[in-house]
Amino acid sequence: MTGEPPSDLIRSVSRALRVLEEVSRAGRPLSVKVIARRCELNLSTSYHLVRTLCYEGYLHRRPDGDYLPGPQVAARFHEMAEAFERPPEAAAVLRQLAAESGHTAYLAQLADSRLLVLDVAEGPRSPWLEDLQAGLETAPHATALGKALLLSLPPHIRRGILTEYGLRRFTPTTPVSVEDVEEELSGLRPGQVVEEHGQFRDEVACAGAVVPGTQWAIGISARGLTVPELARARLAEAVRDLARSVG
Structure with missing residues (x-):
C-alpha cells in the first residue's frame, strides 16, 4: 500500500485483502489467531473474513483449521500473466x-x-x-x-x-x-x-x-x-x- 488511503475506502475490502496478502506471503498455513495478530484485527472480524474468503475460493481451510491460499489466487495469477x-x-x-x-x-x-x-x-x-x-x-x-x-x-x-x-x-x-x-x-x-x-x-x-x-x-x-x-x-x-x- 502506498500513499494516502482514498476518502471512500471500503474498510472491509481492505481488511480482506490484508488477510489474503498475509496468508499468501507466510509460506506456511496460518491459524485465525495468527492471522488476526499479524493483520491487527480482532478475532471475530478475522473469522468473518476468512470464512468469506474460503467461500469465494481465495483461501483454503485445512482439516486442522489452518488456512492456505485458495485456488482462485492461482486463477487470478494466471489471468494477470496472460493479460x-x-x-x-x-x-x-x-x-x-x-x-x-x-x-x-x-x-x-x-x-x-x-x-x-x-x-x-x-x-x-x-x-x-x-x-x-x-x-x-x-x-x-x-x-x-x-x-x-x-x-x-x-x-x-x-x-x-x-x-x-x-x-x-x-x-x-x-x-x-x-x-x-x-x-x-x-x-x-x-x-x-x-x-x-x-x-x-x-x-x-x-x-x-x-x-x-x-x-x-x-x-x-x-x-x-x-x-x-x-x-x-x-x-x-x-x-x-x-x-x-x-x-
Missing part, C-alpha cells in the same frame, strides 16, 4: 536463446514499479531460481533484468521505483541503497547488456538487456559468478532478433 501483450515472437526467441546458449532465458517488464517475469525458457546450464518464474514479481535492484530496465528510465523515475520497492538484501553483495544502484549503472548506456554477479543468489550470475523500442528486457542466468561470453553474445543476438520482430 500482458508480449511481442508475438517473444516465446520463440526465448526458446532459441535457451537452446543455443544452454542457459535459462527470461522475459520481463516493469509494471506499476514492479519487476514481473512473464516468460521463461529453461536451459540445463542454469540453476532453477524459484523467484524467477513466469508471472512472479522479483527484485529490480538485485537482478540483471531489473537493472537493465531501470537503466532505460530517467534518473528521477528510477530513484522513485527503487525507493518505493525497497532494497532488500538477498546476498552479502546485494546493493542496499539507491546510491549503490546508481553507481553500478553510472558507467552504462541504456540498451547495454547489464550483469550482476551473486547479488540475487549466491554463486549465480545473470545478464539482461532491454529490447530497443520496447519496455521489455531479456535475461539469462548462469551457475557461478561469471556469465560465459558465448551466452552473453547469444543474449545480444536474441535482443536484436526480438527488436526486429516488433519493427
Whole structure:
C-alpha cells in the first residue's frame, strides 16, 4: 500500500485483502489467531473474513483449521500473466536463446514499479531460481533484468521505483541503497547488456538487456559468478532478433 488511503475506502475490502496478502506471503498455513495478530484485527472480524474468503475460493481451510491460499489466487495469477501483450515472437526467441546458449532465458517488464517475469525458457546450464518464474514479481535492484530496465528510465523515475520497492538484501553483495544502484549503472548506456554477479543468489550470475523500442528486457542466468561470453553474445543476438520482430 502506498500513499494516502482514498476518502471512500471500503474498510472491509481492505481488511480482506490484508488477510489474503498475509496468508499468501507466510509460506506456511496460518491459524485465525495468527492471522488476526499479524493483520491487527480482532478475532471475530478475522473469522468473518476468512470464512468469506474460503467461500469465494481465495483461501483454503485445512482439516486442522489452518488456512492456505485458495485456488482462485492461482486463477487470478494466471489471468494477470496472460493479460500482458508480449511481442508475438517473444516465446520463440526465448526458446532459441535457451537452446543455443544452454542457459535459462527470461522475459520481463516493469509494471506499476514492479519487476514481473512473464516468460521463461529453461536451459540445463542454469540453476532453477524459484523467484524467477513466469508471472512472479522479483527484485529490480538485485537482478540483471531489473537493472537493465531501470537503466532505460530517467534518473528521477528510477530513484522513485527503487525507493518505493525497497532494497532488500538477498546476498552479502546485494546493493542496499539507491546510491549503490546508481553507481553500478553510472558507467552504462541504456540498451547495454547489464550483469550482476551473486547479488540475487549466491554463486549465480545473470545478464539482461532491454529490447530497443520496447519496455521489455531479456535475461539469462548462469551457475557461478561469471556469465560465459558465448551466452552473453547469444543474449545480444536474441535482443536484436526480438527488436526486429516488433519493427
